[in-house]
Amino acid sequence: MMAGxxxxxxxxxxxxxxxxxxxxKPAWAQPxxxxxxxxxxxxxxxxxLVSRRRQGACRALQWAPELSIYRCGMxxxxxxxxxxxxxxxxxxxxxxxxxxxxxxxxxxxAIEVPDSAQRD
Numbered sequence: 001m002m003a004g005x006x007x008x009x010x011x012x013x014x015x016x017x018x019x020x021x022x023x024x025k026p027a028w029a030q031p032x033x034x035x036x037x038x039x040x041x042x043x044x045x046x047x048x049l050v051s052r053r054r055q056g057a058c059r060a061l062q063w064a065p066e067l068s069i070y071r072c073g074m075x076x077x078x079x080x081x082x083x084x085x086x087x088x089x090x091x092x093x094x095x096x097x098x099x100x101x102x103x104x105x106x107x108x109x110a111i112e113v114p115d116s117a118q119r120d
Contacts, residue, residue: 014041016037016040016041016057017040017057018035018036018037018040019036019063019068019070021068022034022035022036022063022068022069022070023035023068023069024113025037025107025109025111025113026106026107027107028106028107028108028109028110029106029107029108030106030107031106031107032103032104032106032107033069034064034067034069034070034071035069035070036061036063036069036070037109037111037113038101038107038108038109038111039057039058039060039061039070039072039101040057040058040061040070041057041109041111042054042055042056042058043056043057043058043059043060044058044097044100044101045100046060046074046093046096046097046100047059047060047061047074047100050074050081050082058072059081060072060073060074060081061073062076062077072097072101072103074093074094074097075094075097075098075101075103078090078091078093078094078097
């Protein structure tokens with residue numbers, strides 16, 4: 001989420017459904033481990049366009065069962081999430097998605113996950 005941290009107020013809680021085999025959310029600035037928390041909470045700017053929503057899970061988020069992690073579908077298979085007339089733009093949008101999700105930069109999701117929800 002490139003726009004910077006957007007933590008929910010302490011009084012506001014939201015429940016997101018996370019795959020039971022997903023890794024625990026890493027600490028701020030630690031390498032992404034595919035926990036999916038950020039994209040399950042809200043889509044990035046490109047995810048807003050693909051999902052046609054501003055809140056809730058991004059529709060492009062994909063569970064990779066062979067790795068037990070979540071992956072951004074706009075990075076791994078962008079054409080599958082685009083209407084046919086826009087599939088020509090898939091390579092460009094994949095690069096844009098990498099930037100918007102801060103791929104390779106570290107966790108930038110200022111979302112607190114209760115300890116009881118964390119998994120090893």
